Amino acid sequence: MTKLSKIKLTNITKKFLTNEMETHALQGVNLEIFDGDYISISGPSGCGKSTLLTILGLLDTPTSGEYIIAGNNVSALTVNERATLRNEHIGFVFQSFNLIDELSVFDNIALPLRYRQQPLSSKEIQSRVISCLEKVQMSHRAQHKPNQLSGGQQQRIAIARALVNDPAILLVDEPTGNLDSKNGDAVMQMLSELNRAGTTICMVTHDPRYADMATTKLHLLDGTMAEEFSMGLAV
Numbered sequence: 001m002t003k004l005s006k007i008k009l010t011n012i013t014k015k016f017l018t019n020e021m022e023t024h025a026l027q028g029v030n031l032e033i034f035d036g037d038y039i040s041i042s043g044p045s046g047c048g049k050s051t052l053l054t055i056l057g058l059l060d061t062p063t064s065g066e067y068i069i070a071g072n073n074v075s076a077l078t079v080n081e082r083a084t085l086r087n088e089h090i091g092f093v094f095q096s097f098n099l100i101d102e103l104s105v106f107d108n109i110a111l112p113l114r115y116r117q118q119p120l121s122s123k124e125i126q127s128r129v130i131s132c133l134e135k136v137q138m139s140h141r142a143q144h145k146p147n148q149l150s151g152g153q154q155q156r157i158a159i160a161r162a163l164v165n166d167p168a169i170l171l172v173d174e175p176t177g178n179l180d181s182k183n184g185d186a187v188m189q190m191l192s193e194l195n196r197a198g199t200t201i202c203m204v205t206h207d208p209r210y211a212d213m214a215t216t217k218l219h220l221l222d223g224t225m226a227e228e229f230s231m232g233l234a235v
């Protein structure tokens with residue numbers, strides 16, 4: 001069976017201009033992500049990891065280069081089209097869980113579904129949220145507020161929210177940065193299980209142990225991919 005290419009970056013650059021200072025955060029990055037991949041991106045602080053993830057997640061645009069996701073050439077899209085593509089095809093998990101404290105766990109996870117262009121029935125929303133809660137083993141906390149949960153539990157809710165639209169790819173930036181090692185390990189275990197069940201993941205991490213859990217390990221150095229090798233099998 002031929003693998004389906006989900007994402008293709010060709011010669012992506014990103015320049016930031018601040019007070020006459022020019023930073024070349026990305027300098028000609030090429031990256032192809034296939035269905036079912038689990039990619040980790042490591043590299044020193046400031047090498048461009050989050051910038052790359054932000055571009056992959058359609059939260060920012062590259063200065064030059066081509067980005068194709070799910071058959072769409074991103075640079076040809078309007079701002080609104082990009083926002084729709086982001087909401088429906090990208091799941092984002094950040095170091096700081098970014099949950100809304102005023103909303104219940106259920107409503108946090110339901111949020112991306114309520115912003116869909118094609119509205120879903122409340123029955124459909126309910127069944128999707130429940131299924132994602134089951135995936136992250138948090139069904140028993142649906143009516144809690146995020147600040148009534150542990151850090152590890154909050155991150156699992158953030159993962160459920162990222163999965164609720166059945167995204168083409170889950171983008172994860174330092175998911176364990178705010179967690180102790182026990183909770184961090186549990187979150188990483190969960191990401192591996194999700195990948196085994198078919199979710200495509202691209203994750204940034206400083207931790208070599210966690211980077212090793214991915215099937216493809218990439219290294220960024222000064223905005224360029226330094227090295228690439230594939231382990232072939234998930235551990």
Ligand SMILES: Nc1ncnc2c1ncn2[C@@H]1O[C@H](COP(=O)(O)OP(=O)(O)OP(=O)(O)O)[C@@H](O)[C@H]1O
Nearest residue numbers: 016017018023025044045046047048049050051052
């Ligand atoms: N909005 C911005 N404006 C100006 N410069 C920026 C901006 N965002 C990032 N940069 C610069 O781009 C470079 C790459 O930043 P990035 O956040 O991608 O690094 P990183 O690899 O994620 O680092 P860390 O491991 O510390 O999170 C840095 O030199 C940073 O100062």
Ligand SMILES: [Mg+2]
Nearest residue numbers: 049050051173
């Ligand atoms: Mg970063």
